[in-house]
Amino acid sequence: MTQDDWGNIKQRLLKTMGQNNFTTWIDPLVPGSVTDGIATLQVPTNFFGNYVSQNFSDLILHELRNEGVDASRLNFALTPKTSNNAVKSSSPVAAAPKAEKRGSPVTTAPLDPRFSFDNFVVGKPNALAHAAAKRVAEGGPVTFNPLFLYGGVGLGKTHLMHAIAQELRMRKPDMNVLYLSAEQFMYRFVQALRDRKMMDFKEIFRSVDVLMVDDVQFIAGKDSTQEEFFHTFNALVDQHKQIIISADRAPTDIKDLEDRVKSRLQCGLVVDLHPTDYELRLGILQSKVEMQRKTYPGLEVDEGVLEFLAHRITSNVRVLEGALTRLFAFASLVGREINMELTQDCLADVLRDSERKISVEEIQRKVSDHYNIRLSDMIGPKRLRSYARPRQVAMYLCKQMTSRSLPEIGRRFGGRDHTTVMHGVKRIEELKVSDGQIAEDLELLRRALES
Numbered sequence: 153m154t155q156d157d158w159g160n161i162k163q164r165l166l167k168t169m170g171q172n173n174f175t176t177w178i179d180p181l182v183p184g185s186v187t188d189g190i191a192t193l194q195v196p197t198n199f200f201g202n203y204v205s206q207n208f209s210d211l212i213l214h215e216l217r218n219e220g221v222d223a224s225r226l227n228f229a230l231t232p233k234t235s236n237n238a239v240k241s242s243s244p245v246a247a248a249p250k251a252e253k254r255g256s257p258v259t260t261a262p263l264d265p266r267f268s269f270d271n272f273v274v275g276k277p278n279a280l281a282h283a284a285a286k287r288v289a290e291g292g293p294v295t296f297n298p299l300f301l302y303g304g305v306g307l308g309k310t311h312l313m314h315a316i317a318q319e320l321r322m323r324k325p326d327m328n329v330l331y332l333s334a335e336q337f338m339y340r341f342v343q344a345l346r347d348r349k350m351m352d353f354k355e356i357f358r359s360v361d362v363l364m365v366d367d368v369q370f371i372a373g374k375d376s377t378q379e380e381f382f383h384t385f386n387a388l389v390d391q392h393k394q395i396i397i398s399a400d401r402a403p404t405d406i407k408d409l410e411d412r413v414k415s416r417l418q419c420g421l422v423v424d425l426h427p428t429d430y431e432l433r434l435g436i437l438q439s440k441v442e443m444q445r446k447t448y449p450g451l452e453v454d455e456g457v458l459e460f461l462a463h464r465i466t467s468n469v470r471v472l473e474g475a476l477t478r479l480f481a482f483a484s485l486v487g488r489e490i491n492m493e494l495t496q497d498c499l500a501d502v503l504r505d506s507e508r509k510i511s512v513e514e515i516q517r518k519v520s521d522h523y524n525i526r527l528s529d530m531i532g533p534k535r536l537r538s539y540a541r542p543r544q545v546a547m548y549l550c551k552q553m554t555s556r557s558l559p560e561i562g563r564r565f566g567g568r569d570h571t572t573v574m575h576g577v578k579r580i581e582e583l584k585v586s587d588g589q590i591a592e593d594l595e596l597l598r599r600a601l602e603s
């Protein structure tokens with residue numbers, strides 16, 4: 153495709169996506185060839201390519217076709233090293249100021265401008281995580297190190313991490329803030345080893361003021377990466393530099409992570425993003441509707457639709473958000489208002505999928521929270537009554553509320569035999585009749601899980 157074609161396409165993308173998204177994600181793209189219906193775009197990093205591919209490829213393809221380019225797929229290729237200048241300065245892969253001076257650029261992963269504190273809806277399940285994130289984003293003296301944020305899929309960990317990084321950049325532009333995923337940490341480490349540039353690597357990571365590593369569970373089982381991470385971590389803590397980590401579970405629950413790393417990760421503030429409750433989901437939907445209205449002005453949502461979605465889609469916020477985006481796009485395409493009928497038509501598959509989709513993990517979490525024990529103790533081998541009873545309650549709920557078989561449930565409870573699960577389920581069935589407290593616990597837990 154020609155530069156002119158690309159110029160026109162960019163103009164239109166700017167209009168539909170808004171300046172922020174455009175500058176961050178579209179401007180750095182370099183157009184390449186179109187062969188057999190596949191249009192190639194050059195990107196500065198793989199992560200960048202993945203992000204654009206996941207979030208904007210439909211839009212880009214649509215505009216390519218509008219421009220008469222015969223493309224049905226996009227291919228993202230890394231910008232060749234020899235043409236580094238093709239990566240525009242407006243790229244979000246910005247070099248942090250301090251390291252630039254030393255000639256060793258610390259590149260931070262792209263930050264999504266939508267993932268700001270302003271756009272983060274706070275409710276009971278995430279209030280503590282939000283407060284802690286806000287505190288470190290002030291960039292004041294380090295009070296807890298590291299801040300460890302964890303929670304299940306799509307509950308807002310990355311959102312909070314990006315919000316912290318962006319707020320810090322705004323408040324303290326001189327601070328050297330490095331945000332990256334654990335996968336990128338490993339990738340850079342391996343690359344440094346391969347290119348014999350370990351000293352540079354160490355220098356870069358030890359020169360940051362704030363280190364933020366997303367999805368740290370990724371380094372579990374990767375011994376040398378863990379080792380290097382441990383040393384980097386210690387060096388930064390010794391210098392009183394803030395470290396912020398996220399993971400999908402608590403440090404103690406990350407398998408194949410060395411004990412010394414686990415204990416390091418726990419020595420600051422560990423906060424949990426709990427699964428959303430109905431009120432939070434409704435709040436998030438209301439806030440996302442406001443955003444959708446910017447793209448689709450004039451589209452109204454009938455009363456009851458958001459409440460219905462908040463009730464029915466309980467799995468995670470990403471699914472909730474996706475459902476809303478689809479609903480608005482669909483309504484605008486068919487020119488209909490967003491009412492219950494359209495919602496059920498358009499989201500039939502999502503609604504079907506979310507029916508009774510309660511996971512074993514969710515039950516384990518809820519039950520361990522309820523009885524105030526650690527998830528690892530519930531799943532682990534200890535036989536103390538204070539762990540065994542909640543374990544049996546969780547097994548019972550898994551049997552009742554999921555479609556998992558007894559052997560499957562056993563496996564997820566630390567590899568227990570199906571007869572153990574059967575025994576547990578039976579015991580709770582008996583207690584439900586004879587023990588008022590257990591009956592009440594079960595009722596409370598069931599309601600919490602269904603909300």
Ligand SMILES: Nc1ncnc2c1ncn2[C@@H]1O[C@H](COP(=O)(O)OP(=O)(O)OP(=O)(O)O)[C@@H](O)[C@H]1O
Binds near residue numbers: 303307309312
């Ligand atoms: N409290 C919230 N307010 C507004 N949006 C939210 C909230 N929680 C999550 N989201 C949105 O849900 C989506 C998923 O969130 P995010 O990517 O941060 O999840 P995650 O916890 O990092 O999940 P994963 O483990 O899959 O990486 C994002 O679009 C995010 O903006």
